[in-house]
Amino acid sequence: QSALTQPASVSGSPGQSITISCIGTSSDVGGYNYVSWYQQHPGKAPKLIIYDVSNRPSGVSNRFSGSKSGNTASLTISGLQAEDEADYYCSSYTSSDTLAFGGGTKLTVL
């Protein structure tokens, strides 16, 4: 079971937009619309921010958006704020009836 590929780090200034990619294969990201994104602050449990590629759970800011093209999913955060600084993980259901996570991306708000 291979992990999905994410950039180790991204950064942006307050008010800017950033995009985090999540690269998989046709057996996971490309084959199913069960891609999710999680935000994790230090010492805290992960928080679901996007599910099924582009849906936001109730209460999640509309500054967070998700999309998918082929085997690559993306998370975009617009209007960056200081509190967005966190680790972000993508996940995808796989054809093996398992769940794959990405390695995580550390977002720094400059």
Added chain:
Amino acid sequence: EVQVLESGGALVQPGGSLRLSCAASGFTFSSYAMNWVRQAPGKGLEWVSTISGSGDSTYYADSVKGRFTISRDNSKNTLYLQMNSLRAEDTALYYCAKPLAGAWRFDYWGQGTLVTVSS
């Protein structure tokens, strides 16, 4: 209010066993597949196992297959993870996670229980 609360983490020697528990409340437990996800110190998230609402179907990561067993007691609203033949690489914070309607995306997580495998 939905809550999931893990317990059972401890320091255990390599080759040892441990059983984790996750007490759930605030939702119809038997209606949801339940999950274990772990995070090694300073590392990323790793899915460990999933069990269907009825308990009839179970799924495991290759890294734990044959060593870990997931189970549930719907009468007690409790999820379990029996961990055998523990290895140093199993050292992690183990989270219990409830899915959003359906499966494979988790909207409620516990605070985790720490398992340390060391001699």
